[in-house]
Amino acid sequence: MSPAKATALSEPKVVTGDHGYVLEDVPHLSDYKPDLLTYPNPLQDNPAYAVVKQYFVDMDDTVPQQIVVHVDSPRGIHFRRAGPREKVYFKPDEVHACIVTCGGLCPGLNTVIREIVGSLHDMYGVTRIEGIEGGYRGFYSRNTIPLTPKVVNGIHKRGGTIIGTSRGGYDNKKIVNSIEDRGINQVYIIGGDGTQKGASAIYEEVRRRGLKVAVVGIPKTIDNDIPVIDKSFGFDTAVEEAQRAINAAHVEAESNENCIGLVKLMGRNSGFIAMYATLASRDVDCCLIPESPFYLEGPGGLFEYIERRIKENGHMVIVVAEGAGQDLVAESLRTTDNKDASGNKVLDDVGWWLSQKIKGHFKKQTQMEINLKYIDPTYMIRAVPSNASDNVYSTLLAQSAVHGAMAGYTGCTVGPVHGRECYIPFYRITEKQNKVVITDRMWARMLSSTNQPSFLSTKDIIESIMEEAPPTQLLDDQVTDNGLVNEKRIVC
Numbered sequence: 001m002s003p004a005k006a007t008a009l010s011e012p013k014v015v016t017g018d019h020g021y022v023l024e025d026v027p028h029l030s031d032y033k034p035d036l037l038t039y040p041n042p043l044q045d046n047p048a049y050a051v052v053k054q055y056f057v058d059m060d061d062t063v064p065q066q067i068v069v070h071v072d073s074p075r076g077i078h079f080r081r082a083g084p085r086e087k088v089y090f091k092p093d094e095v096h097a098c099i100v101t102c103g104g105l106c107p108g109l110n111t112v113i114r115e116i117v118g119s120l121h122d123m124y125g126v127t128r129i130e131g132i133e134g135g136y137r138g139f140y141s142r143n144t145i146p147l148t149p150k151v152v153n154g155i156h157k158r159g160g161t162i163i164g165t166s167r168g169g170y171d172n173k174k175i176v177n178s179i180e181d182r183g184i185n186q187v188y189i190i191g192g193d194g195t196q197k198g199a200s201a202i203y204e205e206v207r208r209r210g211l212k213v214a215v216v217g218i219p220k221t222i223d224n225d226i227p228v229i230d231k232s233f234g235f236d237t238a239v240e241e242a243q244r245a246i247n248a249a250h251v252e253a254e255s256n257e258n259c260i261g262l263v264k265l266m267g268r269n270s271g272f273i274a275m276y277a278t279l280a281s282r283d284v285d286c287c288l289i290p291e292s293p294f295y296l297e298g299p300g301g302l303f304e305y306i307e308r309r310i311k312e313n314g315h316m317v318i319v320v321a322e323g324a325g326q327d328l329v330a331e332s333l334r335t336t337d338n339k340d341a342s343g344n345k346v347l348d349d350v351g352w353w354l355s356q357k358i359k360g361h362f363k364k365q366t367q368m369e370i371n372l373k374y375i376d377p378t379y380m381i382r383a384v385p386s387n388a389s390d391n392v393y394s395t396l397l398a399q400s401a402v403h404g405a406m407a408g409y410t411g412c413t414v415g416p417v418h419g420r421e422c423y424i425p426f427y428r429i430t431e432k433q434n435k436v437v438i439t440d441r442m443w444a445r446m447l448s449s450t451n452q453p454s455f456l457s458t459k460d461i462i463e464s465i466m467e468e469a470p471p472t473q474l475l476d477d478q479v480t481d482n483g484l485v486n487e488k489r490i491v492c
């Protein structure tokens with residue numbers, strides 16, 4: 001496997017303006033191929049778009065990363081607004097596009113595939129579109145799958161990805177050789193943080209070879225761990241689907257004496273699904289996520305809280321994100337550090353471990369007999385088709401990606417920033433993961449909905465503040481004014 005850093009990175013395109021305005025722009029094919037011809041955008045003759053007052057996006061439109069500002073704030077970082085441009089850099093019959101899906105499944109993958117094909121075909125008259133089978137390794141080890149509007153018709157009603165996905169198998173040189181040999185000139189890469197790192201390295205190699213190939217990433221992550229964008233497609237569907245498991249756990253817990261319903265949800269490093277599913281449900285008494293350490297024994301610990309809830313209520317529901325408490329599990333089971341084909345740590349089953357620990361504690365330490373029902377719906381949540389709002393969202397993402405590639409933009413990911421579709425440079429997407437910020441208001445809202453202990457000492461809180469994590473983006477309209485809010489919490 002050739003590492004992503006095999007090619008030298010091109011310089012970021014940063015434009016500055018008055019009052020602290022910064023545009024973190026994305027690469028364009030003309031940056032390294034200055035003599036490319038341009039053509040009028042065929043959309044100008046499309047009757048469906050004739051009604052739109054200003055259909056083409058103004059070249060100067062940019063979107064601010066921070067929308068909560070003070071009177072004396074600098075204007076800050078901006079991203080280029082996505083959308084159709086008056087001039088395109090490809091003639092329709094010249095385009096040879098391909099689509100690849102990599103990493104874990106996520107509701108909406110098929111919708112994005114369908115809409116890329118539909119946008120290329122219906123808006124731009126492109127007919128040569130192929131699916132790369134089975135993720136990155138498909139570029140050099142499989143035949144391609146022809147994608148036409150007929151082939152993709154109705155696939156948005158199915159879970160999974162019709163072109164297949166995989167982990168591992170990334171070989172930069174072989175992938176770019178395949179792109180070059182097949183004469184592909186638009187590459188749409190749908191995947192999570194790992195995939196986008198690979199896409200960035202593909203773009204760098206394409207550029208090094210001087211190829212007229214647009215490389216555009218579409219962020220996919222059920223965990224919502226990709227930064228900058230408002231949220232990832234499939235996330236709403238996952239939260240909705242998680243409700244079914246939580247409801248089942250609640251029904252079991254309510255109907256049996258001294259019963260605990262325990263639900264494990266996805267979230268390797270980021271606990272967004274667990275936090276939002278908990279907030280949405282209101283039946284959850286405790287939510288455990290990777291970002292917030294917890295402990296079992298002693299005052300303020302999980303066992304003490306469970307005993308209290310069971311005594312008060314006769315039942316309780318616990319939601320645990322799969323990445324929560326991994327240090328505790330590893331310590332207790334002495335597990336080895338296994339990695340998957342992409343190099344991601346294989347997690348220990350915290351749900352099973354917690355079930356055993358809770359049962360053991362109640363058997364040995366208390367007079368109380370408890371009943372524990374453990375539900376692990378993780379793959380069921382990931383495999384469903386996307387819901388209506390994710391379908392609309394995925395459609396916009398796909399259209400933005402196609403408009404961007406046709407307009408010659410490359411080396412970027414598309415996604416909404418405060419509701420506006422943007423082209424975002426790869427390095428912004430891959431530099432860190434989006435995480436729940438436990439000193440942010442959203443986590444506090446969650447804590448107040450469950451009444452669970454925070455499990456945090458003053459030292460933990462100070463450490464979190466010191467990390468200076470940005471505020472949780474998802475639905476949190478209020479930027480954390482770190483100083484005030486956090487200071488108050490420490491004093492309390």
Ligand SMILES: Nc1ncnc2c1ncn2[C@@H]1O[C@H](COP(=O)(O)OP(=O)(O)OP(=O)(O)O)[C@@H](O)[C@H]1O
Pocket residue numbers: 003004102103104105135136137166167168169170191192193194195196197198199201220221222223341342344
């Ligand atoms: N640093 C990297 N450089 C190049 N390729 C990478 C890198 N990290 C991962 N990849 C490749 O990207 C693909 C997907 O990676 P991974 O399995 O980590 O999933 P992901 O894209 O992060 O999605 P998710 O974690 O949401 O399932 C794999 O084929 C993997 O080999």
Ligand SMILES: O=P(O)(O)OC[C@H]1O[C@](O)(CO)[C@@H](O)[C@@H]1O
Pocket residue numbers: 103104105192221222223266267268322340382
């Ligand atoms: O078992 P797999 O397919 O490797 O995927 C599991 C992982 O994928 C994710 O859903 C991310 O795509 C994580 O939440 C989870 O840890």
Ligand SMILES: [Mg+2]
Pocket residue numbers: 103192193194
């Ligand atoms: Mg990942």
